[in-house]
Amino acid sequence: MKIAVLPGDGIGPEIVGEAVRVLEALKRDGLPVETETALIGGAAVDACGDPLPDATLEITRQADAVLLGAVGGPKYDVLPREQRPERGLLRIRKALNVFSNLRPAILYPELAAASSLKPEIVSGLDIMIVRELVGDIYFGEPRGIEVRNGERVGFNTMIYSESEIRRIAHSAFRIAMKRGKRLCSVDKMNVLEATQLWRDVVIEVSAEYPEVELSHMLVDNAAMQLVRNPKQFDVMVTGNMFGDILSDAASMLTGSIGMLPSASLDANGKGLFEPIHGSAPDIAGKGVANPLATILSVAMMLRYSFDRSAEADRIENAVKKVLASGLRTADIYQPGTEKVGTRQMGDAVIAAL
Ligand SMILES: NC(=O)C1=CN([C@@H]2O[C@H](COP(=O)(O)OP(=O)(O)OC[C@H]3O[C@@H](n4cnc5c(N)ncnc54)[C@H](O)[C@@H]3O)[C@@H](O)[C@H]2O)C=CC1
Numbered sequence: 001m002k003i004a005v006l007p008g009d010g011i012g013p014e015i016v017g018e019a020v021r022v023l024e025a026l027k028r029d030g031l032p033v034e035t036e037t038a039l040i041g042g043a044a045v046d047a048c049g050d051p052l053p054d055a056t057l058e059i060t061r062q063a064d065a066v067l068l069g070a071v072g073g074p075k076y077d078v079l080p081r082e083q084r085p086e087r088g089l090l091r092i093r094k095a096l097n098v099f100s101n102l103r104p105a106i107l108y109p110e111l112a113a114a115s116s117l118k119p120e121i122v123s124g125l126d127i128m129i130v131r132e133l134v135g136d137i138y139f140g141e142p143r144g145i146e147v148r149n150g151e152r153v154g155f156n157t158m159i160y161s162e163s164e165i166r167r168i169a170h171s172a173f174r175i176a177m178k179r180g181k182r183l184c185s186v187d188k189m190n191v192l193e194a195t196q197l198w199r200d201v202v203i204e205v206s207a208e209y210p211e212v213e214l215s216h217m218l219v220d221n222a223a224m225q226l227v228r229n230p231k232q233f234d235v236m237v238t239g240n241m242f243g244d245i246l247s248d249a250a251s252m253l254t255g256s257i258g259m260l261p262s263a264s265l266d267a268n269g270k271g272l273f274e275p276i277h278g279s280a281p282d283i284a285g286k287g288v289a290n291p292l293a294t295i296l297s298v299a300m301m302l303r304y305s306f307d308r309s310a311e312a313d314r315i316e317n318a319v320k321k322v323l324a325s326g327l328r329t330a331d332i333y334q335p336g337t338e339k340v341g342t343r344q345m346g347d348a349v350i351a352a353l
């Protein structure tokens with residue numbers, strides 16, 4: 001099992017460091033894992049002026065899976081767009097064609113008090129958000145800022161092809177089949193043609209999954225329903241931008257964005273695994289970031305890319321144990337629990353393995 005490790009920027013190296021220590025602990029128990037670290041994002045810009053150097057891409061292509069921290073930071077926001085860290089992230093997702101981004105929002109019972117919603121509304125919450133990851137307005141052309149009629153205009157293109165929608169729809173239906181057999185497709189078909197096609201194609205694909213109950217929701221309502229009654233959802237499928245936004249919102253139902261892992265899979269199950277959050281410049285370098293989203297992303301890697309569900313279970317159970325023992329990073333801290341830093345949280349998970 002060759003894993004390319006891309007720590008990135010901000011809290012990236014801190015949280016990925018703990019996830020790699022978890023992998024090393026499993027290696028001591030016999031997991032045949034090798035890691036190779038490479039640059040991405042701002043760290044790569046600083047080193048060679050390119051947020052996704054060829055060497056990094058080559059290492060990720062040779063690897064069986066990729067573990068990524070996060071990229072970006074205010075220092076890079078002034079750079080031309082192609083040199084920005086976020087471009088490196090979009091490029092690696094596209095290059096690896098990891099179109100199916102699974103973002104599970106699960107509430108650990110111990111964190112009910114940390115949720116932004118009342119415990120009775122979120123207890124037992126277990127949603128899977130399936131986000132299309134390599135299309136939509138984040139990639140559409142044309143895009144730019146230019147002068148038209150004497151003033152600047154900024155523009156992007158929301159575009160989806162039938163085949164792009166079809167493959168993510170299949171991915172979501174297959175996941176729904178393994179879960180509660182309910183799929184809610186989120187779009188904005190009342191005003192956007194790209195998402196009218198989205199809805200039409202999802203309906204066509206649904207004919208192949210008669211056991212799955214398909215519903216549709218406009219994205220503004222979906223955002224509202226997520227905070228009104230999130231347990232109505234089993235699996236949600238949506239485009240790149242809507243999924244980006246809805247999954248950040250869903251993360252707070254579980255206590256913190258520092259809790260949500262993700263798997264981004266290609267058509268063969270090869271994947272890139274990363275927490276859903278960003279580089280958190282406001283807390284970077286302080287040793288306080290929550291590493292659990294990244295550690296849980298390793299569990300998703302073992303489950304989805306390597307079919308190692310026993311080891312994935314071990315990690316997830318260790319996280320449960322640590323939370324039950326009362327340890328909390330600052331983002332999920334509640335009175336009566338014990339506040340710990342990034343490294344101590346990693347230590348505790350490894351001890352609980
Ligand atoms: N996948 C990626 O690499 C992503 C990168 N970004 C980039 O990250 C930078 C910061 O973006 P923001 O909008 O601030 O989003 P962010 O997700 O980095 O942070 C939002 C808030 O959540 C907190 N937070 C995030 N992860 C945490 C963790 N593990 N533990 C504790 N608290 C955590 C941060 O401290 C901050 O208050 C930007 O440059 C942005 O472009 C943003 C999202 C995803």
Ligand SMILES: CC(C)CC(=O)C(=O)O
Nearest residue numbers: 086089090138244276277
């Ligand atoms: C560069 C962004 C699209 C990253 C992000 O916010 C995400 O994937 O959640």
Ligand SMILES: [Mg+2]
Nearest residue numbers: 244245248276
């Ligand atoms: Mg995001």
